[in-house]
Structure formats: structure tokens, C-alpha cells
Amino acid sequence: MSIGSQIAWDDTVLPFQLDRSDIRGRVARLDGVLDQVLAQHRYPPEIDALVTEAVLLTALIGQTIKLRWKLSLQVRGDGPARLIATDYYAPTEPGAPARIRAYASFDAARLTPGVVPFSLIGQGYFAMLIDQGRDMQPYQGITPIAGGSLSACAETYFAQSEQLPTRFALGFGRARLPGQPERWRAGGVMLQLMPAASITAPAEGGSGTDGLLQAGDILGGDEAEAWTRANLLLDTVEDMELIGPAVQPTEMLVRLFHEESPRVFDAQPVQFGCTCSEDKVRQSLSIYSAKDIGHMTTDEGIVTADCQFCGAHYELDPATLGFEAEQGRDAGA
Structure with a gap:
């Protein structure tokens, strides 16, 4: 098999189901998406x-939700890594790619090179926001930072906020394919008990940090046995199988879960995409008065705005910004 056919799985999310265990899952492989996300900035390693890791989690989670518009993940902490933010935009039509964007805010003066990246977050929270679009009430769930990775935070979130046993196995790092420069690649598997399963949360709290729920706290009987069995099988996966491209996701699923009767569905392509525009910048500034806009105006007589996600730069005439300018245009009309 050629490298070209192997990397056909890059920047895709493959849904699957373990029929014997009543467990659904996703396999994600990311390459070009990461390259474009990270190319917008010059972050430390x-x-x-x-x-x-956050982009990989977002791709896996976003594909599991019947999403009409946008899923956002936010990780905020009091450490040098102050904010990690990602957005996943649902496909606009069948067969179209989903779009992902991401950025980070950090204090360079407090960074210690070579430390475990997760330790840079410190104390904080992991949040998920689901926005189904106009005329729909957004949903937001928040759990404290817990565990030793962002994937552990996501597992805690699903157990605590959704009572859905969830497991992630992620692999990522810098790699070099033949004839290509070194860049980041990532791959992962997500397992989740089907929502139709009956789950009861313990009244006295969970076994996790500060009483947070874990998957084992909300399962019992046959469901617990099936969940444990699937997790033990996932424990055998290797990073190179996750990241690829030498092993196709379908081959990996057969190796890991052949006794669980894996069944795959159509893969979902994903790509980098940003939704910023001049109109959206104007809308965000429409709440400010002319005096406020004046404080934002540069010595050159313009108001500037930069998109943190894609790096787009906007230069606007202050006379056309703010709610007073809007009122003036309405009156003139």
C-alpha cells in the first residue's frame, strides 16, 4: 500500500460502533488541520x-453531537497557559467537511521549557459550549481541571456533566513523512457508552478528585463489564497506530475490537476554517459609544482588530463604528 493511499485518512473522523458492547466511538487522524491551526502563531512546543490535544478532542467530540452549528471547548487556568480555545463548525451540507479553529493565550515570561504541557494550566476549568444557532438556547457545561491531561478533563466532564462514560486514547507529536518537512500529527480514539443505556449517578459523589464522577461510578452489571472489556482492549493501542499513517483506522479497529463486532460508518472530513469577517467585527463593536470608539482609535485615525484564530487583520473607519454611528445611519436613511 502506498503512502498516498495511507494518508487518505488524514484530517478525517471515522465513526464506529461496537455492536456487542453497545458502545459507540470515533477515530480521528489530523495532519493538515493542525499545520494550518499552528501556522497562524509561533507557540512554544x-x-x-x-x-x-485540544483540537484532537474537539474533532472527536464534535462529530458525536448532532450539531447544527458550533461546538466550543475552552480550558482556562491560572498557570502560564491561560486559555486554550477551540471551535468546531458542523458541515453545512451532507459530504461537506467540518471546520475547526483554535488558539491559545499564554504568559511567555512564566513558561518553563521542557515541563509537562498540562502542568502549565494550573487550577481552572474545562468548559464545553454547544450553540445550535439562531433562536436556540446555547448549552454550557463546566467542570474543574482534573487528571493529568486534557483528555482526562474531557472524560471527567462527560461523567460529571452528562453521566456518559467516555474514554479517550490520544497520540500526537512532531513527525516527518517521506519528502515532507517535520510537522505535528495527531490521532485518537474516543469510546462512549450509547446514551440509551440506563445510568444512575451516585448521590454521595464520585471517586474522582474532589468527589467528581468517573465512568466507574455510574455503571453497574453488564454495562460495567462491557465498558471494562472495551477499555482493556483500547489500552493495547500504540501511538503509531493512533497517529498513522502506516496503519489505517479500519485495520486498527479490527485489531483492537474484533471480538466486539466493530461496525464503521462514513468518515467525516475536517479542515481548518475561520468564520471571522469585517461584518462580525463591526457587530462586536456596535455596543460601544463614540467616546469608547475614540479610545480604540489609533494615531493614524483607524480602529484595528486582529482575529486570534486565523490572524486576519481589519482596519476600520471609527466614524462607522458603535451604536451612535448605527443610529446616525438609521436616521439618515
Whole structure:
């Protein structure tokens, strides 16, 4: 098999189901998406790693939700890595790619090179926001930073906020394919008990940090046995199988879960995409008065705005910004 056919799985999310265990899952492989996300900034390697993990989680989670518009993940902490933010935009039509963007805010003066990236977050929270679009109430769930990785935080989130046993196995790092420069690659598997399963949360709290729920706290009987069995099988996966491209996702699933009767569905392509525009910048500034806009105006007589996600730069006439300018245009009309 050629490298070209192997990397056909890059920047895709493959849904699957383990029929014997009543467990659904996703396999993600990311390459070009990461390259474009990280190319917008010059992050230190530790921040690159955090953004890569967050983007991989976002791709896996976003594909499991019947999403009409946008899923956002945010990780905020009091450490040098202050914010990791990602957005996943649902496909606009069948067969179209989903779009992902991400950025990080960090204090370079407090960074210690070579440390475990997750330790740079410190104390904080992991949040998920689901926005289904106009006329729909957004949903937001928050759990404290817990565990030793962003994937552990996501597992805690699903157990605590959704009572859905969830497991992630992620692999990522810098790699070099033949004839190509070195860059980040990532791959991962997500397992989740089907939502139809009956789950009861313990009244006295969970076994996790500060009483947070874990998957084992909300399962019992046959469901617990099936969940444990699937997790033991996933424990045998190797990073090179996750990241690829030498092993196709379908081959990996057969190796890991052949006794669980894996069944795959159509893969979902993903790509880098940003939704910023001049109109959206104007809308965000429409809440400010002319005096406020004046404080934002540069010595050159313009108001500037930069998109943190894609690096787009906007230069606007202050006379056309703010709610007073809007009122003036309405009156003139």
C-alpha cells in the first residue's frame, strides 16, 4: 500500500460502533488541520502540544453531537497557559467537511521549557459550549481541571456533566513523512457508552478528585463489564497506530475490537476554517459609544482588530463604528 493511499485518512473522523458492547466511538487522524491551526502563531512546543490535544478532542467530540452549528471547548487556568480555545463548525451540507479553529493565550515570561504541557494550566476549568444557532438556547457545561491531561478533563466532564462514560486514547507529536518537512500529527480514539443505556449517578459523589464522577461510578452489571472489556482492549493501542499513517483506522479497529463486532460508518472530513469577517467585527463593536470608539482609535485615525484564530487583520473607519454611528445611519436613511 502506498503512502498516498495511507494518508487518505488524514484530517478525517471515522465513526464506529461496537455492536456487542453497545458502545459507540470515533477515530480521528489530523495532519493538515493542525499545520494550518499552528501556522497562524509561533507557540512554544509546550503550547503547541496543548493546542494539538485540544483540537484532537474537539474533532472527536464534535462529530458525536448532532450539531447544527458550533461546538466550543475552552480550558482556562491560572498557570502560564491561560486559555486554550477551540471551535468546531458542523458541515453545512451532507459530504461537506467540518471546520475547526483554535488558539491559545499564554504568559511567555512564566513558561518553563521542557515541563509537562498540562502542568502549565494550573487550577481552572474545562468548559464545553454547544450553540445550535439562531433562536436556540446555547448549552454550557463546566467542570474543574482534573487528571493529568486534557483528555482526562474531557472524560471527567462527560461523567460529571452528562453521566456518559467516555474514554479517550490520544497520540500526537512532531513527525516527518517521506519528502515532507517535520510537522505535528495527531490521532485518537474516543469510546462512549450509547446514551440509551440506563445510568444512575451516585448521590454521595464520585471517586474522582474532589468527589467528581468517573465512568466507574455510574455503571453497574453488564454495562460495567462491557465498558471494562472495551477499555482493556483500547489500552493495547500504540501511538503509531493512533497517529498513522502506516496503519489505517479500519485495520486498527479490527485489531483492537474484533471480538466486539466493530461496525464503521462514513468518515467525516475536517479542515481548518475561520468564520471571522469585517461584518462580525463591526457587530462586536456596535455596543460601544463614540467616546469608547475614540479610545480604540489609533494615531493614524483607524480602529484595528486582529482575529486570534486565523490572524486576519481589519482596519476600520471609527466614524462607522458603535451604536451612535448605527443610529446616525438609521436616521439618515
